[in-house]
Amino acid sequence: MEGVLAWLVITIIKILVILGIVLGIGAYLTLVERKVAAHIQRRPGPMVVGWHGLLQPLADGLKLLTKEDLFPRYGNRFLYNLALVMALVPATLVFAVVPFGPEFEAFGIKIKPILTDVNVGLLLVFALGSMAVFAIALAGWASNSKYALIGSMRKAGIIISYEVVITFAVMGPIILAGTLSTYDIVQKQIEQKLWYIWLQPLAFVVYMFAMLAETGRVPFDIQEAEAELVTGFTVEYGGMKFGLFPLVEWYVEVLSLSAIAVVLFLGGWSPINIPFLGFVDPLFFLGPFSPYVWFVLKVSLLFLFVLWLHWTLPRYRIDQITETAWKVMLPLTFINLVLTAIVAPLVWR
Amino acid sequence: MPWAKGEDFIDLKERFRELQIEEKPTITALHIPKSDLIELLKALKEEKGFKLFLDHSVIDFPDKKPRFQAFYILYNVDERKRVIVKTWTDGELPSIEKLWFAGKWAERECYDMFGIKYEGHENLVRAFMWETYQYYPLRKDFPLEGYATEYLPSLNEVLWGDNLQGLMNYDKMHTPVPTLEDLEITEKRRLKKKAQIVLNWGPLHPGTHGTMWFLFDLEGERVYQCDVILGQLHRGVEKLAENEMYNQFLVYTDRMDYLSALCSNQAWVVAVERLLGIEDLVPEKAKYIRTMMSELQRINSHLLWLGTYALDLGALTIFLYAFKEREKLMDIIEGITGARLTISYPRVGGVRMDLPEGALEVIKAFIKRFPKELKEWETILSRNRIWLRRNIGVGVISKEDVYFYGLTGPVARGSGVPYDLRKFEPYDAYGWVEFDIPVGENGDVYDRYLVRLEEMRQSLRIIEQCVNVLERMPKSAPFFAESPDPKKIKLSLDGIGLKVPEGEIYSSGENPRGELGFYIYSTGGIKPYRVKIRPGSMYNLCIYPKLMKDRVIADAVAILASLDPVVGEIDR
Numbered sequence: 060m061e062g063v064l065a066w067l068v069i070t071i072i073k074i075l076v077i078l079g080i081v082l083g084i085g086a087y088l089t090l091v092e093r094k095v096a097a098h099i100q101r102r103p104g105p106m107v108v109g110w111h112g113l114l115q116p117l118a119d120g121l122k123l124l125t126k127e128d129l130f131p132r133y134g135n136r137f138l139y140n141l142a143l144v145m146a147l148v149p150a151t152l153v154f155a156v157v158p159f160g161p162e163f164e165a166f167g168i169k170i171k172p173i174l175t176d177v178n179v180g181l182l183l184v185f186a187l188g189s190m191a192v193f194a195i196a197l198a199g200w201a202s203n204s205k206y207a208l209i210g211s212m213r214k215a216g217i218i219i220s221y222e223v224v225i226t227f228a229v230m231g232p233i234i235l236a237g238t239l240s241t242y243d244i245v246q247k248q249i250e251q252k253l254w255y256i257w258l259q260p261l262a263f264v265v266y267m268f269a270m271l272a273e274t275g276r277v278p279f280d281i282q283e284a285e286a287e288l289v290t291g292f293t294v295e296y297g298g299m300k301f302g303l304f305p306l307v308e309w310y311v312e313v314l315s316l317s318a319i320a321v322v323l324f325l326g327g328w329s330p331i332n333i334p335f336l337g338f339v340d341p342l343f344f345l346g347p348f349s350p351y352v353w354f355v356l357k358v359s360l361l362f363l364f365v366l367w368l369h370w371t372l373p374r375y376r377i378d379q380i381t382e383t384a385w386k387v388m389l390p391l392t393f394i395n396l397v398l399t400a401i402v403a404p405l406v407w408r
Numbered sequence: 409m410p411w412a413k414g415e416d417f418i419d420l421k422e423r424f425r426e427l428q429i430e431e432k433p434t435i436t437a438l439h440i441p442k443s444d445l446i447e448l449l450k451a452l453k454e455e456k457g458f459k460l461f462l463d464h465s466v467i468d469f470p471d472k473k474p475r476f477q478a479f480y481i482l483y484n485v486d487e488r489k490r491v492i493v494k495t496w497t498d499g500e501l502p503s504i505e506k507l508w509f510a511g512k513w514a515e516r517e518c519y520d521m522f523g524i525k526y527e528g529h530e531n532l533v534r535a536f537m538w539e540t541y542q543y544y545p546l547r548k549d550f551p552l553e554g555y556a557t558e559y560l561p562s563l564n565e566v567l568w569g570d571n572l573q574g575l576m577n578y579d580k581m582h583t584p585v586p587t588l589e590d591l592e593i594t595e596k597r598r599l600k601k602k603a604q605i606v607l608n609w610g611p612l613h614p615g616t617h618g619t620m621w622f623l624f625d626l627e628g629e630r631v632y633q634c635d636v637i638l639g640q641l642h643r644g645v646e647k648l649a650e651n652e653m654y655n656q657f658l659v660y661t662d663r664m665d666y667l668s669a670l671c672s673n674q675a676w677v678v679a680v681e682r683l684l685g686i687e688d689l690v691p692e693k694a695k696y697i698r699t700m701m702s703e704l705q706r707i708n709s710h711l712l713w714l715g716t717y718a719l720d721l722g723a724l725t726i727f728l729y730a731f732k733e734r735e736k737l738m739d740i741i742e743g744i745t746g747a748r749l750t751i752s753y754p755r756v757g758g759v760r761m762d763l764p765e766g767a768l769e770v771i772k773a774f775i776k777r778f779p780k781e782l783k784e785w786e787t788i789l790s791r792n793r794i795w796l797r798r799n800i801g802v803g804v805i806s807k808e809d810v811y812f813y814g815l816t817g818p819v820a821r822g823s824g825v826p827y828d829l830r831k832f833e834p835y836d837a838y839g840w841v842e843f844d845i846p847v848g849e850n851g852d853v854y855d856r857y858l859v860r861l862e863e864m865r866q867s868l869r870i871i872e873q874c875v876n877v878l879e880r881m882p883k884s885a886p887f888f889a890e891s892p893d894p895k896k897i898k899l900s901l902d903g904i905g906l907k908v909p910e911g912e913i914y915s916s917g918e919n920p921r922g923e924l925g926f927y928i929y930s931t932g933g934i935k936p937y938r939v940k941i942r943p944g945s946m947y948n949l950c951i952y953p954k955l956m957k958d959r960v961i962a963d964a965v966a967i968l969a970s971l972d973p974v975v976g977e978i979d980r
Binding site for chain 2: 280289
C-alpha cells in the first residue's frame with residue numbers, strides 16, 4: 060500500500076515537473092527562435108519588453124489570450140476545438156517516455172527520471188506522432204476554408220510518407236540495442252560504450268529529415284506556406300487557439316523529436332563518447348547534475364540546428380517532398396537496415 | 409531610327425490597294441480600312457517580321473464619323489523597327505486574338521473603356537470595371553467626375569446627421585461602386601468551373617504582390633484553369649492624363665509602377681521631349697543624371713523583387729538582406745531627390761535640381777560594396793538544391809510565346825529575346841555608356857532570376873560610368889534645357905504653359921518590369937488629347953494563365969513572382 064502511494068506521489072511530481080518544463084520552455088523557445096532568426100537576419104529582434112525582450116513571450120501570450128475568439132461560419136465547432144486537443148495532447152504525451160537522466164536514489168526510493176519506462180517506448184512515440192495527422196486534418200476540415208483544407212491535406216500527405224521513413228530509420232538503433240524501451244536504449248549505449256550515431260550516420264540524417272518534415276519546419280513547411288496559403292490549416296483560428304498550433308508543432312514536437320534523436324543516436328545523458336573506448340566528461344565538476352546538463356545541451360544543439368535551417372533555406376514543393384520520402388529516404392533506410400544487420404554482432408559481442 | 413521606313417511596305421501596297429503610308433519624324437503609320445485589317449496584320453507578322461505585339465487601343469473623336477481611330481503598335485525585333493497600324497471604326501472591330509494573345513487583353517481593355525465590340529473574341533469581358541458597370545469611362549463624353557448616381561452618405565452622416573458646414577459638407581451622391589452581387593457576377597463571367605474547387609486567390613493575398621484577384625480551378629492541388637480579375641487599383645490614369653498638363657501628369661507616372669518611379673518618369677519625360685523635338689537640347693549633365701538615377705531605381709526595384717521572390721519560396725532571410733540594401737538605396741535617392749517612393753525628379757527639359765554635394769561619393773561607396781552583398785546572396789540561393797528544384801523547368805516561356813504574348817523586359821530576355829530598349833532605341837545617356845544585355849536560354853523561372861541578378865550588375869556598370877562622367881563635369885554645367893524659341897516652346901521647371909504642337913508619338917522606356925510605352929496624341933495645346941500607356945506588367949501577366957495550366961499551387965507564387973507584375977501599372 061505504501062509502495063503504491065509513494066509511486067503515485069512520485070508520478071504526479073514527475074508529471075508536473077515535465078509539463079511545467081516542456082510548456083514553459085516551449086513558450087520561451089519562441090523568444091529563442093525570434094532572437095536566432097533576428098541575428099541570422101542582421102537585426103536585433105525583440106528588444107522592448109524586458110531586458111533584450113526577455114518578457115516578450117509573456118506579452119505575446121497575454122495578447123493572444125485577450126484576443127477575440129472568432130469562429131468561421133458553417134464550421135464544425137466540435138471538431139474545430141477537438142483539433143486543438145488532438146494537437147496538444149499527443150505531442151506532450153511523447154515526453155512520458157523521454158529519459159532525462161540515470162536512475163538515482165532519494166529518501167531510500169529508486170527513481171528513474173522518466174515518466175513511464177514502458178518496454179515499447181519507441182512504438183508509443185511513433186504511434187503518438189502519427190496522431191498529429193488527425194489534429195491537422197480535423198483543423199483543416201472543421202474550419203470550412205479552402206486554404207485550410209489544402210494546407211491540412213498537404214501536411215497529411217507529408218506525415219503519412221515520413222512516418223514510414225522515420226520508423227525504418229529508428230530500426231537500426233533498435234536492432235543494435237535489442238530493446239524498444241527508451242531508457243534501456245541509453246543504458247545499452249553506455250554499456251556498449253558507443254553512441255549509435257557512429258554506426259548509424261545514415262539513419263541519423265534520415266531521421267533529422269523526417270523530423271523536419273513531421274514538425275513542418277523549413278524546408279518542409281508547405282502546410283503553412285504563408286505566401287500561397289496564408290498560414291495553411293491555422294488560417295481560421297484566432298487568438299491563443301492560433302498560437303497553440305505553432306507552439307505544438309514548432310516547439311513541443313521539435314523538442315520531443317530532438318530528445319528522441321538524442322536518446323537514439325547521441326547516447327542520451329551520457330557525455331562525449333569515444334567509440335568502443337569510453338566516455339570523456341568535461342563537465343565532471345557538476346557531479347550528479349552532469350547527465351542532465353549533457354541531455355539538455357544535446358537537445359538544444361539539435362534545436363538550434365533546426366532553427367538554423369529554418370532561417371536559411373527556401374521550401375520544397377509538396378510533390379518533391381513526398382518524392383524524396385519514397386524514392387530516396389526509404390531506400391536509404393533499407394540499405395541502412397542491411398548494413399546494421401551485418402555490423403550488429405560486432406556491437407552485441 | 410526606331411521606326412520602319414515607308415519603302416519597307418511598298419510591296420504590300422499592291423496587295424492592299426487602300427493602304428496609305430504616313431511617314432513622320434515621330435511615327436510611321438499604315439492606314440487601312442477595317443475590312444483588310446486582319447490580312448494586313450497577318451502579312452506584317454508573317455512576312456515582314458513584325459512579330460512582337462506592343463499595344464492596341466483606340467482614340468475617341470466624338471465629332472467624327474466613324475468615331476474611333478484604332479491603332480496597333482508592332483515591333484520587328486530582328487531589324488529593330490516599329491510600325492503603327494491605324495484604322496477607323498464606329499464601334500466594331502475584328503479580333504486579333506488568333507495573331508497575338510496579348511491583343512486579347514488589349515481588346516478587353518478597349519471594350520471596357522470605349523465599348524468597342526470585337527468580332528470573334530473568345531471571352532469579351534470587362535478588363536477593369538465590374539460586369540454590371542454601364543458606362544465606358546475613356547470616351548470623351550464621359551464626364552471627368554463620373555455620373556453620381558448612388559446615394560452613399562458617410563458613417564458620420566448616418567449616425568449624427570448632416571451637420572457639417574461649408575467645404576466639409578461633401579456631396580452625398582457618388583459614382584457607383586460594385587456591390588458584392590456585382591463582384592459575384594463578375595467572377596462567374598470569368599471562369600466556368602470545371603474541376604473540384606475554385607480557389608479565390610486575392611484580391612488581398614500575400615502571394616499576389618498587390619491587389620490582384622486570381623481564380624484557380626483546382627483538381628486536388630493541380631490547377632486546371634486560371635483567370636485573373638483586375639481593376640482593384642484602377643484609377644483611370646489615362647483619363648486623368650487627358651485632363652492634366654504635361655508636367656502635371658508626371659506625378660501620375662510615379663503612381664503607376666510605384667517601385668520604379670524614376671524609370672517611369674524618365675520614359676514620360678523623354679516621350680514628351682521627343683514629341684517636342686527637343687531631345688538633343690537637353691543638357692548632357694541632365695541626361696547622365698537621369699540615366700544614373702534610373703539605374704539606381706532599377707537596382708532598387710530588382711532588390712524588392714528578389715526579396716519578395718525569395719520570401720514566396722520560403723527563404724525569409726534573403727528578404728531582409730535585400731531590404732537592408734534597398735534601404736540604403738532609398739536613402740541615396742531621398743538625399744538626391746527629396747523623395748523615397750513617388751519621386752518626380754526628371755522634368756521635360758532636364759531634371760528638377762542639380763546633384764547635392766557629396767551625392768557621387770555616396771553612390772560610389774554603394775557600388776563598391778553592393779557586388780559583395782550580391783555575391784553573398786547568390787551563394788545562398790543560386791546553387792541551392794532546393795532553390796534549383798523549385799525554379800528549373802518551372803514556367804517555361806518559349807521564344808515564340810514571347811512574341812505571341814507581347815512580353816518585354818526581363819521576362820522576354822529570360823527566354824533569349826534580347827529586347828532591351830536601352831540598346832535598341834537609346835534614350836538619354838544610354839547610347840554613351842557600355843553595358844551588356846543578359847539573356848537566358850531556357851526561359852524558365854530560374855533563367856529570369858539569373859537575368860535579373862545580372863541586370864543589377866550591369867546597372868552598377870552603367871552607374872559607375874555615369875559617376876565618372878559627372879565627376880569630371882564642372883559644377884556650373886546646366887541641368888535644364890534652354891528653349892530655342894521661348895515663344896513657341898516654353899520650358900520651365902514647373903512646366904506651366906508648356907504647349908506641345910500637333911502630332912503623335914509612341915515612345916517607350918525600359919522599365920525594370922518591361923517596356924513602358926506612352927502613345928501621346930496631341931492636338932496642340934497644353935494637354936494631350938489621348939495618352940495610351942503600354943504597361944509592361946499587364947502584358948507580362950497575360951501569359952500567367954497559360955503558364956499555370958497543369959501546375960500546382962506552390963508554383964503559382966514562383967511563376968507570378970518571376971513575372972514580377974506591379975498592380976499599379978497593370979490597372980493604371
